[in-house]
Amino acid sequence: MTQRPGSGRSDHHLRNVLVWWVVLSVLAEIGWLVAGPLLMPAAASSDAVFANTTIVVFTALAIPVALFVWVFMAYSLIRFRVKSRPSEAGPHLVASNGQQIAWLGITGALCLFLVIWGLFGMYQASTDPPGRPLIVDVTAQQWTWTFRYPSAGVSSNQLVLPVGRPVEFEVTSLDVVHGFDVHAFSVRLDANPGSVIATNIVTPTRLGSFSVRCVELCGLYHAYMWAPVKVVSDQDFAAWLRDAAQGSRGGAGA
Numbered sequence: 001m002t003q004r005p006g007s008g009r010s011d012h013h014l015r016n017v018l019v020w021w022v023v024l025s026v027l028a029e030i031g032w033l034v035a036g037p038l039l040m041p042a043a044a045s046s047d048a049v050f051a052n053t054t055i056v057v058f059t060a061l062a063i064p065v066a067l068f069v070w071v072f073m074a075y076s077l078i079r080f081r082v083k084s085r086p087s088e089a090g091p092h093l094v095a096s097n098g099q100q101i102a103w104l105g106i107t108g109a110l111c112l113f114l115v116i117w118g119l120f121g122m123y124q125a126s127t128d129p130p131g132r133p134l135i136v137d138v139t140a141q142q143w144t145w146t147f148r149y150p151s152a153g154v155s156s157n158q159l160v161l162p163v164g165r166p167v168e169f170e171v172t173s174l175d176v177v178h179g180f181d182v183h184a185f186s187v188r189l190d191a192n193p194g195s196v197i198a199t200n201i202v203t204p205t206r207l208g209s210f211s212v213r214c215v216e217l218c219g220l221y222h223a224y225m226w227a228p229v230k231v232v233s234d235q236d237f238a239a240w241l242r243d244a245a246q247g248s249r250g251g252a253g254a
């Protein structure tokens, strides 16, 4: 990037650094693109898939940028190390016009890409899917969750949802501020006492077991304030709702 006027060896050093940078970047990219997606948490909605993809893509873009700085720094520390205190300042460093334009162009293009990606994600998250959502009332209290299905008159301590059906959570708290978080759906909202706030409408896309966690420090047993989430087929959901409604009429939630 920089040249040392009067030094015929600067091109040689620049070439060394660039070779190291390219080799390490390629290895790190291959490692990340293989291991990164495996390290991501479970994603059971399109928003959560987008969030995981964002982490993988942004990290892939950041790897060569970070390595560019680190390789230059490590090479300089090793190759230009001076054992005793230098008697004079080093030569003035000047970047050519081409280098400056390349630096601004590449970093500008990267930033622009991140902004466009983020705007697309915001648009996607705020666009409601077609169809009437299933409403689930979520009530937090120290230190448990209650889920009510007003259309069926059912109340439960586990969150059961049909796959492929849009759902909207209406969240409130009975005591202090809690945090409603279903990481697998990429849904997170404060549960405030005295007010009901609706989440974005989200559609579970994957059958399986996940969890609701409280993500606001809410007292002694905050760490244990979680509840199971089950995404099941339409038929299983209808059967569960029927059983739970009978249980509710009998005085006990499912």
Ligand SMILES: [Cu+2]
Pocket: 140, 143, 177, 178, 179, 214, 215, 216, 217, 218, 222, 225
């Ligand atoms: Cu809590």
